[in-house]
Amino acid sequence: MIFCTRIILFALSSLMLSHYVPYLFWILTDAHTNQPYILYSNVKEQFVFFRHGEDALHLVDEEGNEYSRGEFRTITPMFSYRQLYYDGILPEALNGVKLDIKKIEAERTSVRLKPKDIYSPSINLYIVFDNGTGSLRLDMPEDFLRLNDKVEFINARTNSLETEKSQLFQNAFDKAGIRFPIKGVFSNPSTLKPYDEGSFIVDAENRVFHLRQVKQKPEIKLLKDAGKYSKIWDEIAPEYILVAEQGNKELRCAIIDTQHRFWLVVGEDFRPVKVPFKNFDPTKMEVRLNGSLLHVQVTAQSDDSLESVAFDRDYNVKRTYTESWPTTATMWQGKVSDSIFPWTTNFRNNNTLYTGFYASLGNPFVLVINVLLALVSMLISIKQGLWDSGRKVMSALILFSGIFGFIAYWFIPIQRPPHA
Amino acid sequence: MNYFKAIFYKEWVKLRIPVGILLLANLAFALYLCIKLRYVGNFNEGEKIWSGWIFKAYLFYKPYTLLPLVSAMIIGFLQYNVEIQNKRIKLVFHLPVGEEKAILQHQIVGLILLCAITLPCYLLIAIYSSFYLPKEFIVSLFYTALPWFFAAINGYIFTELFLLEGNKLYKVFIALLGFSFIRNLLYTEFYNTYLHLLWPIGIITVALFFTPLLASYRFRKGLSQ
Numbered sequence: 002m003i004f005c006t007r008i009i010l011f012a013l014s015s016l017m018l019s020h021y022v023p024y025l026f027w028i029l030t031d032a033h034t035n036q037p038y039i040l041y042s043n044v045k046e047q048f049v050f051f052r053h054g055e056d057a058l059h060l061v062d063e064e065g066n067e068y069s070r071g072e073f074r075t076i077t078p079m080f081s082y083r084q085l086y087y088d089g090i091l092p093e094a095l096n097g098v099k100l101d102i103k104k105i106e107a108e109r110t111s112v113r114l115k116p117k118d119i120y121s122p123s124i125n126l127y128i129v130f131d132n133g134t135g136s137l138r139l140d141m142p143e144d145f146l147r148l149n150d151k152v153e154f155i156n157a158r159t160n161s162l163e164t165e166k167s168q169l170f171q172n173a174f175d176k177a178g179i180r181f182p183i184k185g186v187f188s189n190p191s192t193l194k195p196y197d198e199g200s201f202i203v204d205a206e207n208r209v210f211h212l213r214q215v216k217q218k219p220e221i222k223l224l225k226d227a228g229k230y231s232k233i234w235d236e237i238a239p240e241y242i243l244v245a246e247q248g249n250k251e252l253r254c255a256i257i258d259t260q261h262r263f264w265l266v267v268g269e270d271f272r273p274v275k276v277p278f279k280n281f282d283p284t285k286m287e288v289r290l291n292g293s294l295l296h297v298q299v300t301a302q303s304d305d306s307l308e309s310v311a312f313d314r315d316y317n318v319k320r321t322y323t324e325s326w327p328t329t330a331t332m333w334q335g336k337v338s339d340s341i342f343p344w345t346t347n348f349r350n351n352n353t354l355y356t357g358f359y360a361s362l363g364n365p366f367v368l369v370i371n372v373l374l375a376l377v378s379m380l381i382s383i384k385q386g387l388w389d390s391g392r393k394v395m396s397a398l399i400l401f402s403g404i405f406g407f408i409a410y411w412f413i414p415i416q417r418p419p420h421a
Numbered sequence: 422m423n424y425f426k427a428i429f430y431k432e433w434v435k436l437r438i439p440v441g442i443l444l445l446a447n448l449a450f451a452l453y454l455c456i457k458l459r460y461v462g463n464f465n466e467g468e469k470i471w472s473g474w475i476f477k478a479y480l481f482y483k484p485y486t487l488l489p490l491v492s493a494m495i496i497g498f499l500q501y502n503v504e505i506q507n508k509r510i511k512l513v514f515h516l517p518v519g520e521e522k523a524i525l526q527h528q529i530v531g532l533i534l535l536c537a538i539t540l541p542c543y544l545l546i547a548i549y550s551s552f553y554l555p556k557e558f559i560v561s562l563f564y565t566a567l568p569w570f571f572a573a574i575n576g577y578i579f580t581e582l583f584l585l586e587g588n589k590l591y592k593v594f595i596a597l598l599g600f601s602f603i604r605n606l607l608y609t610e611f612y613n614t615y616l617h618l619l620w621p622i623g624i625i626t627v628a629l630f631f632t633p634l635l636a637s638y639r640f641r642k643g644l645s646q
Contacts, residue, residue: 002521006635009628010598017601122613124475124557141468145475145555155555157467190476354611356618412594414586414639 007391007413008398014409015402016346019360022405023338023345032334034304034326040291041298041311041320043095044076048309048322063322079105079293098295110247110292114255116284116352119241126155128190130197133216139192142214146170148183148202166217173219180205187242187254194246201254207238209256211271228270237264237273241283247292255290257283263301265290267316274316278308279323285352304328339363343371343403367403374407375399386419424518425526432500432530439499443492444538451542454482455549462553470553478611482546482562486607489539489573496538497580500531505584514641524637528630531577539573561612568615571622572606575599578629585636587645 035053042049045062052059060073074081078095082105085091092100126145134140144154144163152171154163179202188200199213201224211222225234243255253271256264261283263276276299286301296319300309306325313319329335338345340363347359379396382388395413399406458481462470473479504510513527514520543566547559579599586592606622608614615622639645 002631003635003638006632009632010635013602013625013629014594014598017598020605021601122611122616124561124612126471126475126555126557128472141466141472143466143468145468145471147555147557157471160467160551160553160555190472348605349608354614355616356605356608356614358618358621412591414588414591414635415644416635416638417642418644 003416004391004394007416008394011395011398011406011409011413014412015398015405018405018408019342019344019346019402020348022408023342026338026342027329027334030334030337032329032332034328036302036304036326037307037324039298039300039302039307039309039322040077040080041296041309042076043079043293043295047320048311049073049077079109079295096295100294105294108249108292108294110249110252110290110297112243112245112247112252112255112288112290114243114288116287117354118243119257119283120352121354125149125186127186127188127200129188129200129212129214131214131217132197132199133214133218139194139197141192146186146200148181148186150181170219173221177210177221177223179210179221180208185239185242187244189244189246195248196246196250198244198246198253201239201242201244203239203242209234209237209239209242211253224266224271228268228272230270230272233273249292251292252290255288263288263299265297265299265316272316274312276310277318277321278310280306280308340366341370341404343367343401343405363403368400371400371403374403378407378410387415387417389416391416424516424523425529428523428526429530429533432527432534435503436496436499436534439495440534440538443495444541447488447492447538447542448545450488451485451545454485454546457481458550458553467553471555474554474558474612480565480609480612481550482566483609485542485546485566486569486609489535489542489569490576490603490607492538493535493573493577494580496531496534497577498584500527501581501584508640510585510637510640514637520637520641521634524634525631528578528581528633531581532574535573535577539570543570564613564616564619565609567619568606568622569609571626572603574626575603575606575629578626578633579603581633582636585633585640585645587640 038051040049042062047063049060049062052061060068060070062068068076074084075090078085078092078100082091082100082102086102091102094100126147128142129146130139131142143158144156144166147153147155152167152174154166154170155161156163182205184203184205184207186200186202189198197213199211202210202212204210209224211224211227213220225231237256238259239256240259241257245252251267253266253268256266256273258264261281263278263281265274265276266272267274278301281301282303286303289300289302291298295314297312297314297316298309299312300307305328306323309322311319311321330339342363344360344362348356350357350359375396378392378399379388382392382396391413392410395406395410399410402409461481504513513523516523518526547562550558550562576599579595582595583592583599586595636645
C-alpha cells in the first residue's frame with residue numbers, strides 16, 4: 002500500500018507538472034501569432050486583408066498590393082461606408098446598384114458563431130416568444146418549454162406546469178408529426194433583437210421544424226415542405242442551428258450538420274444554401290457572416306487557417322479563399338516544447354466551457370530524452386542507495402512522463418533511509 | 422471491541438465544538454444565500470431568474486465554492502495538528518487495529534464530519550431553490566457543486582499529508598501539489614463545466630485518500646525529519 006501511495010503522488014505530480022511547466026515555458030518564451038482579418042472588396046472583386054506585420058498593420062489584397070488607409074476604404078465601400086459618406090466620397094452606385102446610405106445600413110448583417118457557443122453546457126429549457134402580443138418590444142415569456150418525452154410549459158413565476166398550454170402545443174406537435182425524442186431546440190433567447198424568428202426543432206428523424214408562437218397559439222412548419230427545396234433538406238441532419246435575427250430578415254438560420262457542412266437558410270421559403278468550405282471544423286473554427294447590400298461573406302477561421310466565401314445577394318458563389326499560416330507549434334518555441342515535453346495537459350480549452358484533460362503529444366524525439374532522464378534517475382538513486390521498488394517503478398514511468406516525471410521523482414517522499 | 426466507534430468517539434470529543442461552529446457557519450452562509458435568492462425573487466419575475474441562470478449562468482450558490490474547502494482544511498488541521506504535537510499519533514500506531522487501519526479510520530471520521538457540515542448546506546440550497554427553480558436546476562446544482570465537494574475532500578487529505586510529513590522540502594512539495602490540484606477543481610465560469618471530468622476526479626480523490634498512509638509510515642519509521 003505504501004508503495005502504491007508513492008506512485009499515486011508521482012502520477013498526480015506528473016499530471017500537474019504537465020500543465021504548469023509548459024504554461025510557464027510559453028509565458029517565458031512569449032510566442033504568439035497574428036491572424037489576418039479578411040474582407041471582400043466589391044470594387045476589386047477579390048478578398049482584401051488587414052495583416053499585422055512586425056512593425057505595423059498592412060492593408061493588402063490577394064496579390065499582396067498594399068494600400069493606404071484611404072485607398073483601402075475606397076475599395077471596401079460596404080465596410081467603410083460611414084467614413085466614405087462622411088468624407089463625401091461614397092460612390093453613387095456600384096456594380097449597377099445605387100448606394101444609398103440608409104439602404105446600406107438596413108442591409109448590413111453581422112453574425113458570429115464560436116465553437117464555445119456550440120460545445121458548452123446547456124439546460125434543456127427553452128424560451129418561446131409570443132409574436133402576437135401587440136407590443137413593439139419583445140417581452141420575455143413567463144413560461145419555458147421543456148421537451149423531454151412530451152411537450153411541457155413550466156411557468157417560471159409559479160414553478161408549475163401549465164397543463165392547458167402544454168396540451169395545446171402537444172396537439173400541434175402531434176399534428177405536425179414531430180417525433181420524440183427531440184434532438185435539439187435552437188432559438189435566440191435574447192429580447193434585444195429586431196424581431197423573433199422563433200425556434201427550430203430537430204426531431205428524432207433529423208427533420209427540422211420551425212416553431213412560432215402567435216397569440217398563445219403554436220405555428221409549426223416542417224422546413225422540408227416550406228419551399229421547393231425538400232431534396233436538399235433531406236440531406237441535412239443538423240447538429241447545431243444558429244438563430245441570429247438580423248434587420249433585413251433574410252437569414253432565417255445557419256446550420257452545421259452532422260457531416261460538419263455549413264448551411265445558410267435564407268428567404269421566405271427557407272432556402273438552404275451550402276457554404277462551400279473545404280476543411281470546416283466547427284470544434285475549432287469561428288464563423289463570421291457579414292452581409293451587405295452587394296454581397297454576403299462567410300468566413301471560418303481557426304488559430305492556423307481561414308476559409309472565406311463571398312456570395313452575391315442571390316447566394317451564387319462569387320469567390321472563395323483559403324489560407325493557412327504557421328502557428329506557435331511550428332515556431333522554434335513549439336519545436337523545443339514538442340521535443341522536451343512528452344505531452345502537455347490543459348484543463349480548459351478556448352473552444353468549449355467544459356473542463357477536461359485536453360492533452361497534446363510531443364514529437365517522437367522526446368522518447369530519447371525520456372530514456373536518458375529515466376537512466377539518470379536510476380543511476381542517481383542507486384548511488385544514493387534509494388533504489389527501492391517505488392523508485393524502480395517511477396523510473397520506468399519516466400519513460401512516458403519524461404521531464405514531468407523526472408521533476409516529480411525527487412519530491413516523492415522516500416520509503417526507507419538511504420543505504421538501508 | 423469496535424475500534425472505529427472508539428476512534429470516532431475520540432475524534433468527536435476532540436472536534437465537536439469546532440465542527441459545531443463550522444456547521445453553524447456553513448448553514449448560516451447557505452441560509453444567507455437562500456435569503457438572497459428570496460430577495461432577488463421578490464424583486465424580479467421568475468422568468469428573469471430562470472433566464473439569468475440558463476443563459477448567463479448566474480449561480481446564486483456560487484459563493485459557496487470555497488467554504489466547504491476551508492471547513493475541510495480546518496477539520497484536517499484540528500484533527501492532526503494535535504496528534505503531531507509531542508508525537509501523540511504514535512499511540513494510534515500501537516492500537517491493535519493496526520497502523521494503516523487506524524489512520525484510515527481517522528480519515529473516515531474526518532470525512533463523516535465534513536459531510537455532516539457541508540451536505541445539510543447543499544440540501545438546504547437544493548430544497549430552497551426548488552421553490553423558485555425547476556428540477557433541472559437541482560441536477561445542475563449537483564453537477565456544478567460536486568467538484569467543490571471533491572476539492573474539500575482533497576483539501577482535507579492534503580492538510581493531513583502536510584501535517585504528518587516532517588521533512589520541510591516534502592512539505593512544500595505537498596502544499597504545491599495540493600494547491601495546484603485543488604485549484605483546478607474550482608473553476609466555475611458556467612454550470613456543469615466539470616461534467617466530463619467527474620469520474621476522473623472521483624477516482625483521483627479515492628486514490629489520494631490512501632496517500633496519508635505514506636506520511637504516517639514515514640512518521641513511524643522516523644523518516645520525517
